[in-house]
Amino acid sequence: MSVIVGIDVGGTFTDLFRFDSDARTFTTAKVPSRRGDEAQGFLNGLTAIGGATRGSIVFISAGMSYIPYPYQVHVGAAKAGIDNMMRNLALEWGKHGIRCNSIVPGPISGTEGMRRLGGDAAPWAQSKAVPLGRFGHVEDIAHAAVFLASPLASFVTGTVLVVDGGQNLAGSASFAAAIEAMQAQQ
Secondary structure: OEEEEEOOOOOOOOEEEEEEOOOOEEEEEEEOOOOOOOHHHHHHHHHHHOOOOEEEEEEEOHHHHHHOOOOHHHHHHHHHHHHHHHHHHHHHHHHHOOEEEEEOOOOEEEOOOHHHOHHHHHHHHHHHOOOOOOOOOHHHHHHHHHHHHOHHHHHOOOEEEEEEOOOOOOOOHOOOOHHHHHHHHO
8 A cells, every 4th residue: 555645835744545456456645734733634544544654755845945046945945944843843753753864955957946047058067076977867756756655764763865966065066166266287
């Protein structure tokens, strides 16, 4: 059985979807919650729809949650909140067998985020901002999510998994550029 969670843009748990592959049934339920008590409502909803509480929740965060970027204060605050909520839920729900983790994607080609930042042709995109030398693909994030949701990560909870090719390593882009400029002068 798989349970999928619907979360609206305001961060409120809204719907639960259960898919039972053996019985080939798909069930939905609204999350019973009160304002300010979404997490407990979500846990109650999981119990109601699933009959048990075990599994994995994977949140999508952003590097702006721990490294500041100009004009991104709103994203940084929101994603830091997501990461802290994930850690709190990992503490609170671990006793129910629920693991909670976050993924921090780096620049991912072909996504709305990249389009809004100017796409692959933007001047910053041509720099050596990613130590692995390429932008990520949607599949890179999917593979990380599958890992975190799988039994391979059965002892992993409260973790932020950064999947960014090294982009958010402190000083990586500026230090690499400085070294290359120094080497070019020699």
